[in-house]
Amino acid sequence: MEHMHFLNIYGFEITVFPKVYCPSDDSFMFCDVVMSLNKKYECGLDVGCGCGILSMLLTRVCKHVVAIDISGTATRNTWYNVKLNSTRHKVSVVRGNLTDPFKSSTFDFIVFNPPYLPIDKCDLYVDEEERIAWCGGVNGRLIIDRFLNTFSRVLRKNGELMFLQSSLSDLQKTLEKLHEMGFEASVIFEKSFFFEKLYLIRVVRRWN
Incomplete structure (x- = not known):
């Protein structure tokens, strides 16, 4: 039987539904950085x-x-927690793929903790809805590359992006791609774990 998980993170009571990714080291690392920000934004994604x-x-x-997710279970889970923590006046939840549903130049701050782990043949036997939460394809870049090709359309002129990447999915390729697109990209935080290193990348448009 699958079970729910219950967490308290920075004062928020979080229930994690079965088949939804349970916050782990990558999530906590991202949370810590977001909570350290002293800048204010209009609309975040x-x-x-x-x-x-x-x-x-x-x-x-x-x-x-x-908040957007391709998984219906995940979007229901987010909405449940939004209501549980009395934040529904500030959070809208959408089911969809990456940034596809949104108009151009909508957001001035985007965060993304993508599925980045390379797939193994054994992983094909894992339930598909669970797998999409962490599986990044053969080389770990499937979702990252799709996202890099779409996010700039919805990012405002002076907006910024923060997203997480693993050492398992070619950090240098990501940084080079962003530079070619006209963005400044830098690693603002990194942490080593037993089989990988995680990087938090900050991205802003490069102005000449």
Whole structure:
């Protein structure tokens, strides 16, 4: 039988539904950085919201937050936690793929904790809805590359993006791609774990 998980993160009570990614080291690392921000934003976007913890933390720095996930279970889970923590006046939840549903230049702050782990043949036997929360394809870049090709359309002129990447999915390729697109990209935080290193990348437009 699958069970729910219950967490308290920065004062938010979080229930994690079965088949939804349970916050782990990568999530906590991202949460810590968001909570350290002293800048304020108009409209934030949490791509791949999962259980919604980043969406709710964004309410501390954004006037309004939009949470999106391709999984119906994840969007229901986020909405449950949004209501549980009395943040529904600041958070909208959308089911959709990456940034596809949104108009151009909508957000001035985007966060994304993508599925980045390379797939193994054994992983094909894992339930598909669970797998999409962490599986990044053969080389770990499937979702990252799709996102890099779409996010700039919805990012405002002076907006910024923060997203997480693993050492398992070619950090240098990501930084080079962003530079070619006209962005400044830098690693603002990194942490080593037993089989990988995680990097939090900050991205802003490069102005000449």
